[in-house]
Amino acid sequence: MSSPSKQHNLRFHYDPDVDTVVNGIMNGDRHMLSRAITLIESQNPEHERKAHEILDRCLAKKTNAIRIGITGSPGAGKSTFIETLGEEIINQGLRLAVLAIDPSSMQSKGSILGDKARMEKLAGRKEAYIRPTASSGYLGGTSPKTHEAIVLCEAAGYDVIVVETVGVGQSEVAVDTMVDFILLLMLPGSGDELQGIKRGIMEIADAVAITKTDGDQAGIAAVSRAEFEAALRMLPAKNPFWQPQVFLTSAFTGSGIKEVWQNISAFFCQIQERNLLEERRHQQLKNLLYTVLEEMLKREFFSHPEVIRSKKNIERQVQLAELSPFSGAKALMEAFTRRQ
Numbered sequence: 001m002s003s004p005s006k007q008h009n010l011r012f013h014y015d016p017d018v019d020t021v022v023n024g025i026m027n028g029d030r031h032m033l034s035r036a037i038t039l040i041e042s043q044n045p046e047h048e049r050k051a052h053e054i055l056d057r058c059l060a061k062k063t064n065a066i067r068i069g070i071t072g073s074p075g076a077g078k079s080t081f082i083e084t085l086g087e088e089i090i091n092q093g094l095r096l097a098v099l100a101i102d103p104s105s106m107q108s109k110g111s112i113l114g115d116k117a118r119m120e121k122l123a124g125r126k127e128a129y130i131r132p133t134a135s136s137g138y139l140g141g142t143s144p145k146t147h148e149a150i151v152l153c154e155a156a157g158y159d160v161i162v163v164e165t166v167g168v169g170q171s172e173v174a175v176d177t178m179v180d181f182i183l184l185l186m187l188p189g190s191g192d193e194l195q196g197i198k199r200g201i202m203e204i205a206d207a208v209a210i211t212k213t214d215g216d217q218a219g220i221a222a223v224s225r226a227e228f229e230a231a232l233r234m235l236p237a238k239n240p241f242w243q244p245q246v247f248l249t250s251a252f253t254g255s256g257i258k259e260v261w262q263n264i265s266a267f268f269c270q271i272q273e274r275n276l277l278e279e280r281r282h283q284q285l286k287n288l289l290y291t292v293l294e295e296m297l298k299r300e301f302f303s304h305p306e307v308i309r310s311k312k313n314i315e316r317q318v319q320l321a322e323l324s325p326f327s328g329a330k331a332l333m334e335a336f337t338r339r340q
């Protein structure tokens with residue numbers, strides 16, 4: 001019989017094979033799901049190989065899960081909103097997975113825990129799975145890895161997948177390629193932001209929820225609602241069958257949350273009636289193909305010995321204006337395609 005310390009070691013190194021992980025995921029074992037998402041996030045080539053094998057097998061499973069992106073500035077109330085909305089979703093008899101991506105977690109691990117703590121009630125429910133993730137350098141955190149994690153959650157039988165991302169320009173566009181419905185959360189009094197960067201986000205929003213409309217915020221919130229409604233009416237329709245609406249909500253009192261869920265449900269009824277879900281999945285997978293390919297090319301490019309060798313020199317020439325950035329890029333490309 002092995003000694004206790006040896007047993008401990010064995011457990012520590014327990015490394016289930018692909019079959020075990022895939023069967024675990026398909027049977028709704030959340031530890032196996034977490035393990036697979038960790039493999040996806042890993043940079044280790046052996047983990048990557050395993051992750052992709054798992055992913056291929058999970059992709060083969062057809063599901064009708066719906067994907068919702070919830071975006072907004074830090075502090076807009078996203079995590080708290082998801083906690084309250086999550087209750088509503090579970091009460092409808094649905095199983096919910098939340099992928100919470102927190103870009104600030106690059107600096108402090110604490111905020112990851114913070115997000116999970118904010119969804120404490122939800123985290124305690126067996127119908128819910130919550131996965132906080134560091135954004136690992138991506139704007140707003142959505143990356144091909146987020147898309148892959150969505151696929152795994154779907155294979156695990158979750159009916160609704162919610163992705164929480166921070167709204168910073170580009171990232172909404174990235175999340176838009178992997179979810180079906182985007183809910184934008186805005187603070188009361190943020191209507192003036194409509195002039196600037198937030199316009200881009202408005203264009204991809206399928207609904208807007210003004211958050212924290214409790215306490216003395218009610219008056220300001222009503223003004224913001226009118227501003228957002230006016231702004232939405234000016235925008236071209238993202239979906240010909242859908243006019244985005246603005247809701248006044250409070251995750252604390254629960255007001256407006258039911259209405260938001262009814263709105264999301266109505267959207268998916270439209271999608272179903274038009275048989276659009278499959279078409280969207282096809283489009284999303286095609287997007288993922290090219291995003292992953294870009295990643296691979298970038299990695300190959302910057303690890304190419306000829307590129308590494310000539311990089312410093314070309315960089316310097318460009319900085320000293322001896323070479324234009326375009327010619328510099330071309331020279332690097334030539335280095336990349338040169339035979340080793």
Ligand SMILES: Nc1nc2c(ncn2[C@@H]2O[C@H](COP(=O)(O)OP(=O)(O)O)[C@@H](O)[C@H]2O)c(=O)[nH]1
Binds near residue numbers: 073250252253
């Ligand atoms: N008054 C009020 N405060 C809220 C509400 N929702 C969230 N908050 C608070 O706003 C802060 C940020 O919330 P959080 O959910 O972490 O925002 P996130 O960064 O967008 O995920 C926290 O201190 C919350 O307690 C709400 O409905 N009403």
Ligand SMILES: [Mg+2]
Binds near residue numbers: 078079080115164
């Ligand atoms: Mg949050």
